Amino acid sequence: MIAGAKLPLDLRRKPSWRATKSTLMSVLMGGAVVAVMIPLLAVLYSVITRGGGVMFKEFPAFFTAEIPLISRKAGPGMGPAILGTLLSTGGATLIAVPLGILGAVFLHEYGGKSKFATIVRFMTTVMTGVPSIVMGLFVYLTWTMRFGYSAFGGALALACLMLPVVISSTEQMLKLVPSNLREAAYALGTSKSRTILTVVLPAALPGIVSGALLAVARAAGETAPLLFAVGAASAYNPHLFTEANTSLSLQIFGNATSSFVAAQERAWGAALTLMTLTFLLTLVARTFTARLALKR
Amino acid sequence: MLDLRGKSATGDRAFRWIAIGAAALVLLVLGLIALVMTSRAGPVLSKMGLDFFTSSRWSAPDGIFGALPFIWGTLFTALIALAIAVPISLGVALFVTQVAPRWLKKPMVYMMDLLAVVPSVVFGLWGVLVLSQHFGLGRSFLTAGIILAVMITPIITSLAREVIETTPPSDKEAALALGATRWEMITAAVLPHSKGGLVGAVMLGLGRALGETIAAALVIGSALGQITPNPFAPGNSMPAVIANEWGEADDMHKSALIALAVTLFVITIAVNLIATAIVQRSMKRSGGKT
Numbered sequence: 001m002i003a004g005a006k007l008p009l010d011l012r013r014k015p016s017w018r019a020t021k022s023t024l025m026s027v028l029m030g031g032a033v034v035a036v037m038i039p040l041l042a043v044l045y046s047v048i049t050r051g052g053g054v055m056f057k058e059f060p061a062f063f064t065a066e067i068p069l070i071s072r073k074a075g076p077g078m079g080p081a082i083l084g085t086l087l088s089t090g091g092a093t094l095i096a097v098p099l100g101i102l103g104a105v106f107l108h109e110y111g112g113k114s115k116f117a118t119i120v121r122f123m124t125t126v127m128t129g130v131p132s133i134v135m136g137l138f139v140y141l142t143w144t145m146r147f148g149y150s151a152f153g154g155a156l157a158l159a160c161l162m163l164p165v166v167i168s169s170t171e172q173m174l175k176l177v178p179s180n181l182r183e184a185a186y187a188l189g190t191s192k193s194r195t196i197l198t199v200v201l202p203a204a205l206p207g208i209v210s211g212a213l214l215a216v217a218r219a220a221g222e223t224a225p226l227l228f229a230v231g232a233a234s235a236y237n238p239h240l241f242t243e244a245n246t247s248l249s250l251q252i253f254g255n256a257t258s259s260f261v262a263a264q265e266r267a268w269g270a271a272l273t274l275m276t277l278t279f280l281l282t283l284v285a286r287t288f289t290a291r292l293a294l295k296r
Numbered sequence: 297m298l299d300l301r302g303k304s305a306t307g308d309r310a311f312r313w314i315a316i317g318a319a320a321l322v323l324l325v326l327g328l329i330a331l332v333m334t335s336r337a338g339p340v341l342s343k344m345g346l347d348f349f350t351s352s353r354w355s356a357p358d359g360i361f362g363a364l365p366f367i368w369g370t371l372f373t374a375l376i377a378l379a380i381a382v383p384i385s386l387g388v389a390l391f392v393t394q395v396a397p398r399w400l401k402k403p404m405v406y407m408m409d410l411l412a413v414v415p416s417v418v419f420g421l422w423g424v425l426v427l428s429q430h431f432g433l434g435r436s437f438l439t440a441g442i443i444l445a446v447m448i449t450p451i452i453t454s455l456a457r458e459v460i461e462t463t464p465p466s467d468k469e470a471a472l473a474l475g476a477t478r479w480e481m482i483t484a485a486v487l488p489h490s491k492g493g494l495v496g497a498v499m500l501g502l503g504r505a506l507g508e509t510i511a512a513a514l515v516i517g518s519a520l521g522q523i524t525p526n527p528f529a530p531g532n533s534m535p536a537v538i539a540n541e542w543g544e545a546d547d548m549h550k551s552a553l554i555a556l557a558v559t560l561f562v563i564t565i566a567v568n569l570i571a572t573a574i575v576q577r578s579m580k581r582s583g584g585k586t
Contacts, residue, residue, distance in 0.1 A: 022477035026395050032387025033404065036453075039446045040411045043422045102318035110315060120319045123326055129568030130329065131507025133535045134557045137542075138329045141336060141554075160325055167322070193311035214413075221415025224509040227539055249417045249510075256421045256514055264425060271418045282413045286406075 051272025054265045062269055067234040067251065072260035078270050080236045084151055084247040085274070087240055088230060089220045091155025092162055097212045099159075100166025101201070107167070108174040109196055121171075127164040133224040135160045140228035149231030149244040157225030162215045169211030173204040206288045213285035217278045223249040248274040329561075337555035340548060348555060354520055354537075356545065361552040363559065368523045369437065369533040370560070373512060374505040376441025376527060381449045382498055388449075389456035394482060405457075412450035419443050420514035428515055435517035438527035443515055444505045452501040459493030459578070460486055492578030499571030507564045509535035534560045 055062045058076040065077035103120070111117025139157040147153070177200050185195040201208070231244025232254070248270045255267035341348055344361055351362030392404050423443040424435070433439045463486050471481040487494075517530025518540055524531075534556045542553055 018477050018480065022479035025479040025482075026391075029387040029391035029395055032384045033391050035384050036388055036411065036449055037407070040407065040414075042426070043414060043418065046422055046426050047418060099318045099321060102315045103322065106312075106315035106319040110312060111319065117319070120322055123322050125572050126565055126569065127322055127326055129503050129507070129564050130326075131509065131535060131557075131560055131564050133507070133509040133538055134329065134333070134561050137538070137554060137557050138332060141332050142328065163325070164322065167319075191305070191308045193308045196311070217413050221413070221417065223415070223417040224535070224539060228542060249415060252417045252421050253510060253514070256417075256424045267421055267425075271415075271421055274415055275418060278413045278415060279410070282409065286409075 047268060047271050047275055050265070050268035051270075054269035055272055063273075066236060067246070067266070068262075069234055071255070071258055071263040074262040074265070076266075076269075078248065078251065078266065078273060080233060081246050081248045081251045081270060082273060083236060083238065084154075084230065084233070084245040085220060085249070085277070087151040087238075087245065088154035088158060088226060088247055089216060091152055091240055092158035092219055093212070093216050095155065095159040096162035096166055096215070100163050100212070100215075101170050101208060103163070103167045104170035104174060105196055105201075108171050109192070109200065124164045124167050127160075128168070130160075131224075132157075132161055132222055133227070136225040136228050139225065144229045148242070149229065150239070150241050151230060151237070151245040152241045153229030154226040154245070154247065155240070157229050158219040158222060161222065161225060162219050165215040165218070166212055169215070170204075170208050173207035173211065174200065176207065177203045206291050210285045210288035213281050213288070217281035217285065220281065221249060221274060221278050223247075223253050226250055227253075248277075333554055333558050333561065336551060337558045338551070340551040340555050343548070344552075348552075349559070352523055356541070356549045356552075359548055361549075361555075363534070363552075363556055365520070365523050366532050366534045366537050366556060367559065369516065369531040370506055370535070370563075372525070372527075372531070373437050373440040373444060373516065373533055374502055376438060377444035377448060377505045378498065378502055380442065380445035381452055381501060384445075385449050385452035385456055385497075385501070386494070388453045389460055390482060390486070392453075392457055393460045394478065394486065405454075408450045408453055411446075412454070416447060416508060416511045417514075419447055420511035423511060423515040434528070435515050435530050436528050437516065437531045440512045440516040440531075440533070441527065443511045444508055447508060447511060448501040448504050451504055452497050455497035455500060455575070456490075456494055459490040459497060459575075462493070463489045490578070493575055496571045496573075496575030496578065499567055499574065503564050503568040503571060506567065507535065507560065509539050512536045513539040 054076075058065075061076040062078055063082060064079045065075075066080055067077045068075060103124075107117050107121055111120065135157045139153055139160070143156055144150075144153045181199055181203060182195055185199045186192075190199070226247055226249065230247060230250060232250070233244040233246045237243050237245045251270045252267045252274065255263040255270070258264060258267075340361055343359075344351075348361055348363055349367065350364055351360075352364040353360050353362045354365065355361075388404075388408070392401055396404065420443065423439055427433060427442065428435050428439050433442075467485040467489060468481055471485040476484060512533050513536035516533055516536050518532055518536065519530040520532065522529055522531045538553045538556055541549070545553060
């Protein structure tokens with residue numbers, strides 16, 4: 001790059017229409033960035049101002065009080081929904097993360113390019129594309145119809161959504177573990193399962209955790225899978241397996257179309273709570289990724 | 297004393313089978329979904345036959361279920377969403393990879409990630425209470441399309457960015473060395489190289505838009521029987537109908553809603569598979585990592 005060197009023939013100076021067009025296109029691309037930021041900022045603005053207003057007007061009560069039975073009644077209360085979201089998302093995490101990691105271990109450590117592994121990998125891609133409402137209906141038909149509404153039904157549906165995501169993100173991470181780590185372990189006479197548990201998985205752990213947390217963050221915000229499985233409670237229900245429960249996302253969905261301002265206000269408050277939760281999870285996931293990058 | 301493997305052989309084998317079981321679970325769940333859903337959709341399909349897909353009268357009390365308006369609504373809103381999201385996503389992806397200074401890259405990727413984790417119901421809430429009320433759009437195909445566009449933009453952008461970044465620097469440098477402007481370099485080197493992958497990225501966005509339920513259910517307007525190309529009309533889409541009508545549905549009605557879910561399932565799976573195939577092929581050809 002010898003910019004500014006004096007050439008006898010200046011090839012770049014005069015601003016032709018080609019240069020103008022290039023600049024114009026760059027400006028348009030910048031415009032696309034602005035166009036993306038507008039809805040993000042608008043949503044953040046609405047959620048923070050309106051949700052924050054509700055949340056902090058009656059500060060701790062919003063997080064602890066029960067949901068008013070009469071929806072036009074003003075006042076706080078999303079406590080049961082927060083508990084419900086934690087229950088169903090937590091249950092889904094306990095189901096999907098270990099199974100997902102094991103599935104990925106099979107795909108990468110045992111299956112490799114075998115026919116069965118190829119089919120499973122393909123079906124994992126297929127499963128990622130299943131619309132969340134279909135998962136919700138599936139769980140309703142197989143679980144809720146028999147055992148009734150519960151947070152666990154929601155957990156099952158969310159777990160179905162998370163499973164393929166955890167499998168493929170974990171498999172990507174296992175691919176990054178250098179194979180000489182495995183070979184070193186085998187050379188010491190370590191069995192395969194022990195190698196996987198004590199060498200391979202720990203080496204890939206930050207990446208696996210990051211992928212799993214992103215899946216959890218997505219699941220926490222899901223509504224459609226919970227719609228038919230969780231029911232509509234307005235009181236605290238700490239039981240995972242029995243009785244109708246609720247969640248933040250369900251409360252937002254129900255209250256969004258309400259004509260009562262009080263209900264809408266609660267929806268904004270629930271939205272701010274839910275967004276804070278998902279953002280925090282994403283942030284933690286990011287720091288794990290950053291640590292992984294540092295290690296390398 | 298120096299038995300370093302010995303008794304762990306059983307444990308070793310057990311672990312292997314547990315891993316196989318976990319992997320097989322994917323097949324089991326998918327198989328069950330297909331089986332349960334299609335068997336429950338049976339009653340309405342045997343009653344309505346192909347009319348389920350081609351007739352446009354949907355009247356639960358009369359037991360008549362024609363899903364064409366909802367199929368139309370799903371496709372129409374998804375197309376509106378693509379028309380808005382594709383140019384913007386491409387613009388952002390090109391800006392991040394080709395135009396933006398290095399220090400700006402990270403915060404912008406971060407911002408797109410943030411947009412990607414906003415729960416869809418929050419977008420729906422914003423769509424209902426802000427976008428449709430204060431911008432005079434009402435609840436309509438267009439409102440749903442806009443909300444869906446916002447939701448699929450991060451996905452298309454991040455895939456497009458990955459695809460574009462596989463362009464060999466030598467291709468770009470060659471174009472620049474021949475005196476191409478930045479835009480000419482993009483059209484001559486970057487876009488031809490990433491064409492396949494970009495098509496795949498758009499298709500994955502389409503798959504996502506087709507299956508998105510909650511935001512669409514809130515803003516599309518829940519009007520019956522509208523097959524119109526007017527984006528300002530209120531309409532309905534398959535996932536929205538399922539979400540809104542399930543609560544008060546009787547058996548035949550439920551069967552019809554499940555048949556809608558099966559239709560949606562088949563369409564989204566097909567779109568996703570084609571997309572994945574396109575992305576993988578183009579990634580392989582360009583030697584990039586998938």
